[in-house]
Amino acid sequence: MNNKRFSPKVKQVISRSRDEAIRLGHDFIGTEHLLLGIMSEKDSLAMKVLESLDVDPSELRETVEDSVQRLPSGHTTLNVGNLPLNKQAEKVLKVTFLEAKMLKSEEISPEHLLLSILKHKENPASKILNQYDVDYDIYKAELEYVRQDQDFSSGIDPYAQAPSDQDDPYEEEEGQSGRYQQRKGSTKSRTPVLDNFGRDITKLAEEDKLDPIIGRETEIERVSQILSRRKKNNPILIGEPGVGKTAIVEGLALRIIQKKVSR
Numbered sequence: 199m200n201n202k203r204f205s206p207k208v209k210q211v212i213s214r215s216r217d218e219a220i221r222l223g224h225d226f227i228g229t230e231h232l233l234l235g236i237m238s239e240k241d242s243l244a245m246k247v248l249e250s251l252d253v254d255p256s257e258l259r260e261t262v263e264d265s266v267q268r269l270p271s272g273h274t275t276l277n278v279g280n281l282p283l284n285k286q287a288e289k290v291l292k293v294t295f296l297e298a299k300m301l302k303s304e305e306i307s308p309e310h311l312l313l314s315i316l317k318h319k320e321n322p323a324s325k326i327l328n329q330y331d332v333d334y335d336i337y338k339a340e341l342e343y344v345r346q347d348q349d350f351s352s353g354i355d356p357y358a359q360a361p362s363d364q365d366d367p368y369e370e371e372e373g374q375s376g377r378y379q380q381r382k383g384s385t386k387s388r389t390p391v392l393d394n395f396g397r398d399i400t401k402l403a404e405e406d407k408l409d410p411i412i413g414r415e416t417e418i419e420r421v422s423q424i425l426s427r428r429k430k431n432n433p434i435l436i437g438e439p440g441v442g443k444t445a446i447v448e449g450l451a452l453r454i455i456q457k458k459v460s461r
Contacts, residue, residue, distance in 0.1 A: 203295055205305045207242055211235040212291075216281050222266055226284045229315055229323035230266045232291075234259065236308050244308035247341050252429050253330045261326055286321040290314045301341075309341055343420050403451040411449035414442060418449040422459045
């Protein structure tokens with residue numbers, strides 16, 4: 199197997215997988231051991247994506263170890279230097295370069311290995327991840343989002359060149375009237391205190407007072423996905439004035455009215 203494109207982290211993952219197999223008394227390396235090896239790289243992008251999907255690493259490790267402990271143990275004396283991959287693990291490693299290629303990566307990293315594991319649904323590691331509601335499509339989509347978040351934190355702003363000729367109404371100076379200025383009247387509100395500090399964008403969408411939003415589908419979908427989570431469900435929109443934060447909120451409000459978001 200040509201491993202020239204394997205990143206140092208992937209080589210470390212494979213080495214840790216071998217250690218896990220030996221620790222558990224197995225005379226082969228399976229996809230479960232590869233998954234344990236990936237989990238040993240706690241700061242890797244692969245693990246950050248799993249954690250972003252609300253997967254608890256400790257709980258996942260316990261599930262994997264419970265699964266592999268049911269496998270037959272190997273011989274008493276193991277050939278530590280030549281522990282073979284089983285067919286499923288070998289297949290997964292052979293096609294990792296395809297995942298790296300699709301993501302336009304020069305080298306193979308742990309996240310590509312995890313994608314390859316999930317791509318082959320029949321292997322035990324993939325089935326374990328499915329128990330945590332993680333499959334190939336979900337993981338790949340989340341990977342893209344996490345990579346974008348890392349770009350933001352690194353100072354790479356994909357919206358830096360976005361047109362800013364339209365002011366963000368949430369960033370108007372105090373006393374300046376905007377198109378969302380709160381209307382005062384005799385109508386009783388169910389949220390009178392909240393009305394003093396914000397505007398009901400969803401109501402404006404319901405009243406057809408918002409323009410269609412174009413070019414923010416990915417961000418709107420991301421916010422919708424985060425809000426639908428059971429945990430870690432508080433998205434924060436940050437950026438300079440005029441980059442389009444309000445447009446994302448408006449787009450979400452329109453989707454809610456159109457019933458195009460998960461409940």
